[in-house]
Amino acid sequence: PRAHSGGVVPPAVGSRGFGGVVPPAVTERHVLDRWLVSATNVLVRDVTEALNNFDTQRVGNLIAQFVDELSNWYVRRSRRRFWDGDEGALWTLHETLETLTKLMAPMVPFITERVWQDLFVTTNPHGPESVHLASWPVADDSLIDESLSESMDLARRIVELGRGARAEAKAKIRQPLSRALISGAALAKLDEDLQAEIRSELNVMALDSFTAAGDLVDHCAKGNFRALGKKYAKATPKVAAAIAAADPEWLASELAIKGSVEMDVPEVEGGKAVVTADDVIVSERPREGWSVVNEQGETVALDLEITPELARAGQAREVIRFVQDSRKKAGLDVSDRITLAWSASADLATAIEEHAEQISQEVLAVQMSREPRADDWAVEPDLGLAVKVVKV
Secondary structure (H helix, E strand, C coil), X not given: CHHHHCCCCCCCCCCCCECCECCCCHHHCCHHHHHHHHHHHHHXXXXXXXXXXXXXXXXXXXXHHHHHHHHHHHHHHHHHHHHCCCHHHHHHHHHHHHHHHHHHCCCCHHHHHHHHHHHHHCCCCCCCCCHHHCCCCXXXXXXXXXXXXXXXXXXXXXXXHHHXXXXXXXXXXXXXXXXXXXXXXXXXXXXXXXXXXXXXXXXXXXXXXXXXXXXXXXXXXXXXXXXXXXXXXXXXXXXXXXXXXXXXXXXXXXXXXXXXXXXXXXXXXXXXXXXXXXXXXXXXEECCCEEEEEECCXXXXXXXXXXXXXHHHHHHHHHHHHHHHHHHHCCCCCCCCEEEEEXXXXXXXXXXXXXXXXXXXXXCEXXXXXXXXXXXXXXXXXXXXXEEEEEC
């Protein structure tokens, strides 16, 4: 890495433009952009340190994890902004790919050179002619936001739990839900921008704390005979009976707070049995209409009630999916604008008309019209929908 600098300190990651064009200030960019700039500078710092220590295995692990986060979180969550030509999103991705290409150059010299020629020489003819002639990136500590990184990690963890709750309830991902609930502590760590990302990713209308809905889980408690047997021998059945007779909600709460509970059991010496969390098997069952997932200290609950309004919103998502499939089958480019003619059942027609603006934006339709179905139209029998897409 030191050999790349040539004794000259290059501009820090995220601080300059290409071809003389100045990008928007990092502080003025979207929260996802600021997070990626921070993560990129952390990557530069850590990869440089690892290479200086000749630890190429760590370099590979760092880059692999970063590429996964870049692709499966940043790019996926930023697609709409790319479509809209958001300057901050485009600059951030371009800068990140340039830095990533430089960092990978020592390990994969030929692939990175191909990327450099195709992506960076063409956009900045006054820059280095080869990635191997470019200066090694320098991390800018002022652009590293540890707090934002922690908040983004929390947001991604909540999204994963929410997806698990959807899968457990067999709720279709395209069906909007009214709300998701998380702990008040977690909600306090997320600003409105990150909350919006979670709502969008989980396809929910609102994100609230558990205090907004009360207790969503029913508990059931029974004795762990293996653990109880070692402590109470012949009195084990009596202790287990006392556990089963106790209020499971109270028992679960006491064990969580105090770690142990004292119970009246005459058959035990002293007439008191002290049971711990190991002595009790507490199971949780979400209450009717909710899907609850708990993992690593975080809990997400999804409200599964589907109102007529939510049902129509879900139908609109299915229409979007089918029209997009029809575009692909027609051989259209992803950026092609279309006119969309459609025919549908009465219920579906109501959903389409209610969400016409959203549908047209998603499928890039400059005009939508309800028309009698023709023989050459694409048909989706399960939806009761037929469409015809024509490139403008």
